[in-house]
Amino acid sequence: MPTTYRSYMPDQGLLLPESLAEWLPEDHLAYFISDAVDALDLERFHERYEGDGRRRQPFDPRMMVKILIYGYASGVFSSRKMARKLHEDVAFRMLCANNFPAHRTIREFRQLHLKEFSALFVQVVKLAKEAGLVGLGRVGVDGTKIRANASKHKAMSYGRMQDEEARLKREIAGLLQQAESQDQSDEERYGPDDSNGGLPPELKRRADRLKVIEEAKARLEERARQADKADGRYVDEHGVTRAMGGRRVKRPYGQPEPAAQDNFTDPQSRIMPTSGGGFEQCYNAQAAVDEASQLIVAADLTNSPNDQPSLVPMIDQIERNTEVSPQLVLADAGYASEGAFQYMEERQLRACVSVARTQNRSRLVNAQRYPAFARMAQWMRTPEAAAHYRRRKVIPEPVFGWIKQVLGFRSFSLRGLTAVSAEWRLMCTALNLKRMHRMSWMPA
Numbered sequence: 001m002p003t004t005y006r007s008y009m010p011d012q013g014l015l016l017p018e019s020l021a022e023w024l025p026e027d028h029l030a031y032f033i034s035d036a037v038d039a040l041d042l043e044r045f046h047e048r049y050e051g052d053g054r055r056r057q058p059f060d061p062r063m064m065v066k067i068l069i070y071g072y073a074s075g076v077f078s079s080r081k082m083a084r085k086l087h088e089d090v091a092f093r094m095l096c097a098n099n100f101p102a103h104r105t106i107r108e109f110r111q112l113h114l115k116e117f118s119a120l121f122v123q124v125v126k127l128a129k130e131a132g133l134v135g136l137g138r139v140g141v142d143g144t145k146i147r148a149n150a151s152k153h154k155a156m157s158y159g160r161m162q163d164e165e166a167r168l169k170r171e172i173a174g175l176l177q178q179a180e181s182q183d184q185s186d187e188e189r190y191g192p193d194d195s196n197g198g199l200p201p202e203l204k205r206r207a208d209r210l211k212v213i214e215e216a217k218a219r220l221e222e223r224a225r226q227a228d229k230a231d232g233r234y235v236d237e238h239g240v241t242r243a244m245g246g247r248r249v250k251r252p253y254g255q256p257e258p259a260a261q262d263n264f265t266d267p268q269s270r271i272m273p274t275s276g277g278g279f280e281q282c283y284n285a286q287a288a289v290d291e292a293s294q295l296i297v298a299a300d301l302t303n304s305p306n307d308q309p310s311l312v313p314m315i316d317q318i319e320r321n322t323e324v325s326p327q328l329v330l331a332d333a334g335y336a337s338e339g340a341f342q343y344m345e346e347r348q349l350r351a352c353v354s355v356a357r358t359q360n361r362s363r364l365v366n367a368q369r370y371p372a373f374a375r376m377a378q379w380m381r382t383p384e385a386a387a388h389y390r391r392r393k394v395i396p397e398p399v400f401g402w403i404k405q406v407l408g409f410r411s412f413s414l415r416g417l418t419a420v421s422a423e424w425r426l427m428c429t430a431l432n433l434k435r436m437h438r439m440s441w442m443p444a
Contacts, residue, residue, distance in 0.1 A: 020094045030070055030091035032437040037066045039443040040123050044116045059101050064109045065120070066095045072430035075407040079107035111414070114422035121425040124432050125297050125321040131441055135292035138388065139326040140395030141314050141335065142289075143307045144404070145282040147411040148269030148420070152281040155271060159258030161217050168210040175203045216262040225254035266415040272305040283412065285424050286310050288318050288326075289396040295435055296399060297322055299428040301421040307334035311353070312343050325349060330392040341372035352389045355380060403431060 024030060045061035070091065071082045083103035085092040101109075110117070128134050156164070228241075233253060235241055241253040251257065263269055263281055272282040284305060288298035298317035302310060311331055319325055326349070333354040344351050355377045367374035379385050403409045409427055412420045 020097060023090050023094050028091065029073060029434060029437050030095055032443075033070050033073065033433055034066055034095060035443045036124075036127075036433055036436070037062060037069065039127070040120065044119065045113055048112065059099055059105065059109075061109075061113075063096055063099055064101065064106070067092065067101075067106065068110055068117075068426065069430045069433060070095055072407075072409070072427050073434045075409070077409060077413055079103040079110070079413075082106050110423075110426075111419065114419055117426045117429070118422050121299060121429045121432075122321050124429050124436075125295070128293070128295055128432065128436060128441075129297075129322045129324070133293045133436065133439060133441060134290050134295055134297060134322060136290055136297070136318070136322060136324050136326045138291040138328045138330060138391060138395065139297065139318060140289050140291065140392050141286070141298075141311060141329060141331045142392075142396035142400070143284050143286045143310065143334070144400045145272050145274050145280070145305070146285050146404075146409070146424075148263075148266045148281045148283055149412050149415050150263050150265035150269050150281045152263075152271060152279065154265045155261045155263040155281065156213070156216065157258060158217065158220050158256040158260045158262075161213050161220075161262075165210065165213050165217065168206050168213070172203065172206050172210065175206070179203065212264060216264060216267065219267055220256040220260050220262050221254055224256040224260070228253050268303055268417040268420075269415075270303045270305060283417075283420050283424075284310075286314055287396055287399060287428065288314050289399050291391065291395045293435070293439065294395075294399060295432050296428045299425050301417070301424045303417055307332075308337050308340070311335040311337070311340045315344070315349065328352065328388060330389060330395065332392065336373070336376070338370045338373050341376050345372055345375075351376075352380065352385050352392070354389065399431070403427060407431075 021031075042061055042065060045065060049058050049061070067082060067086070071077065071085070074091070076082055076085060080103040082092070083101065083106060086096050086100050087093070125134070231243070233241060233243055233249060235253045241249040241251065243249055261271055263271075266281070269281045269283055271279050272284065274280050274282065282305075284302045284307070286298075286300040286302065286307070287296050289295070290297050298314050298321055300310060300314060300317060311329075315326070315329060325347075329344075329349065329351040331351070331353045333356055336353050336355045341351075341353070353376055355373065380389065412423055414420050414423045
């Protein structure tokens, strides 16, 4: 008996148009993100296009937001890849409803609405809190290094900048002298010529490179001045740089260390040690994660490799986003500081912050000089604190694992601290909605 196959006619036309609602399973993430975005307040996204009438007819901001959030939630971060997915991927095509913005349009929309995407993260956190998904019992705070959209090979140290600056100035002076001699020779031979051919190409290349190096030097010097000012350093009446206590400092005030680096592609990124070993051009992404729901309730980003200054801002952001104080904050030794511990004691906030890495012998903390530090060290030696602290690794670290290993978000697409901060919050928004979908929460 011959085999009978199911009907397969790829060239068969459809008698009636299909509904977008039939393209994917009912519980698909794309439908959830579409419904969730419709439930959010997108007024600020619309404000930019008000008053244009029929002149421009931009794409609907609702659709653009859905495409970007679903892209980040499904591991597609490039605007070019998103534009291609609109044609090839059923979920993307359902979200765009047969609108096909070019990759430039997607990229510009993301770039133009940085503040709006940051505010969208807060909206989603408040929505989760109102829905009872966020408990704020134990909250883990942690940071992870994410590569900047810049190569570390495009960075240069201050010492080398000084050498390159001197070399380029010598070469430019030599080329100018050579050009002047050539012009004088041509004028004697052919007569005066009023036309100006501009700078020779080799001279212009060197002049452009010199300008870039001088700007990078100025950034490093301004950074050094700000750091010296924050450390209380000053210049006495004899022009000697001194520390806060009057001790003489060899390095002149506002002069960077020779090894200090600046990146030409993204000057606001920094060289940072990474978990895999070595150093990369990175930003330090911060997240506060609720234990019960594994939702990110606060997100921030800095260009400092040190986590220490981020603890207090992250706690403040948790309270702003949720209007509730966490019952217990967990953080590793990188966040330990006397100032942060004093702040939490004044606010009567409970925390378990390791001090072992900051003080090699935590039992010998100077209680006279660092009283809050000593009290935290004493608390961390109790069985109760140890039991709480053991939960730290299983709260924020799985979230970073989802972001970097599952979704593949290991490098930013944007450049500059402001833009990258907004992209980080967009990533956290997408991950929160993905998590809320797994929790079977339904938008109102």
